[in-house]
Amino acid sequence: xxxxxxxxxxxxxxxxxxxxxxxxxxxxxxxxxxxxxxxxxxxxxxxxxxxxxxxxxxxxxxxxxxxxxxxxxxxxxxxxxxxxxxxxxxxxxxxxxxxxxxxxxxxxxxxxxxxxxxxxxxxxxxxxxxxxxxxxxxxxxxxxxxxxxxxxxxxxxxxxxxxxxxxxxxxxxxxxxxxxxxxxxxxxx
Numbered sequence: 049x050x051x052x053x054x055x056x057x058x059x060x061x062x063x064x065x066x067x068x069x070x071x072x073x074x075x076x077x078x079x080x081x082x083x084x085x086x087x088x089x090x091x092x093x094x095x096x097x098x099x100x101x102x103x104x105x106x107x108x109x110x111x112x113x114x115x116x117x118x119x120x121x122x123x124x125x126x127x128x129x130x131x132x133x134x135x136x137x138x139x140x141x142x143x144x145x146x147x148x149x150x151x152x153x154x155x156x157x158x159x160x161x162x163x164x165x166x167x168x169x170x171x172x173x174x175x176x177x178x179x180x181x182x183x184x185x186x187x188x189x190x191x192x193x194x195x196x197x198x199x200x201x202x203x204x205x206x207x208x209x210x211x212x213x214x215x216x217x218x219x220x221x222x223x224x225x226x227x228x229x230x231x232x233x234x235x236x237x
Contacts, residue, residue, distance in 0.1 A: 058090065058091045058094065060090050061087045061088075061090035061091035061094055061097070062087070064083050064084070064086040064087035064090060064097075065083070065084065065087040065094065065096070065097045065100070067083040068080045068081075068082075068083030068084040068087060068097070068100055068101075068104070069100065071083055072100060072103070072104055072107075077104050077107045077108050078108070080100075080104045081101065081104045081105065081108065084097050084098075084100050084101035084104060085101065088101065093124045094124075095121045095122075095124040095125040095127075095128055095132070095136065096121075096128070096132060098117050098118070098120055098121035098124065099117075099118065099121045099132075099135065099136050099139065101117050102114040102115075102117035102118040102121060102139060102143065103139065105117060106143055111143060114143045115140070115143050115144060118136060118139050118140045118143055119140065121136050122136050122137065122140060131157070131160075131161060131164075134153065134156070134157055135157070135166070135167070137153060138150055138153035138154050138157065138167075138170065139170075141153060142154075142170060142173075142174065147174050147177060147178050150170070150174055151171065151174045151175070151178075154167045154168075154170050154171040154174065155171065158171065163194065165191060165194060165195055165198075168187055168190065168191045168194075169191060169200065169201075169204075171187055172184050172187045172188050172191065172204055172208075175187065176208065176211075181208055181211050181212050182212070184204075184208050185205065185208040185209065185212065188201060188204035188205045188208055189205055191204070192204075192205050192221075197228055199225050199228060199229060202221050202222070202224050202225035202228065203221075203222070203225055205217075205218075205221040206218045206219075206221035206222035206225060209221060
């Protein structure tokens with residue numbers, strides 16, 4: 049309901065936000081950053097656009113910029129639903145490389161909302177960064193089961209299997225990923 053009300057009051061900012069999301073999901077981070085910045089010029093207190101901008105900056109290697117933006121998002125998040133606020137707090141600890149805190153926060157999101165794919169994805173990253181590869185693989189496999197067409201999930205399964213020197217399983221996961229990507233590129237008629 050909150051997002052619907054916000055979109056109705058700030059249509060132009062919300063359109064820029066959606067453009068940013070589309071670019072982010074297509075790994076076009078510079079374009080995503082531009083779109084999120086436009087959304088924030090139109091609605092400076094748009095906490096979720098700032099949250100996504102922070103993630104985009106992190107993907108671009110600007111950790112300090114990501115921390116700055118996520119802290120502003122946290123300040124502006126009081127009106128957001130509890131889940132959105134928890135994502136913002138979890139991201140702040142992740143960007144600060146406080147892995148125990150961020151791991152606990154993403155686990156709590158998954159306890160409260162077991163099908164939250166974004167929380168599972170960040171938990172995978174955190175576990176991977178801490179060399180907890182078996183647990184990261186279990187979560188990546190769960191995510192790939194939940195979202196079988198996700199190249200990120202299939203890629204994570206393949207990558208972690210490579211890390212564990214399970215080459216057959218890695219090849220299978222990566223081959224599925226390539227096949228999926230080829231299907232996306234093949235026009236249907």
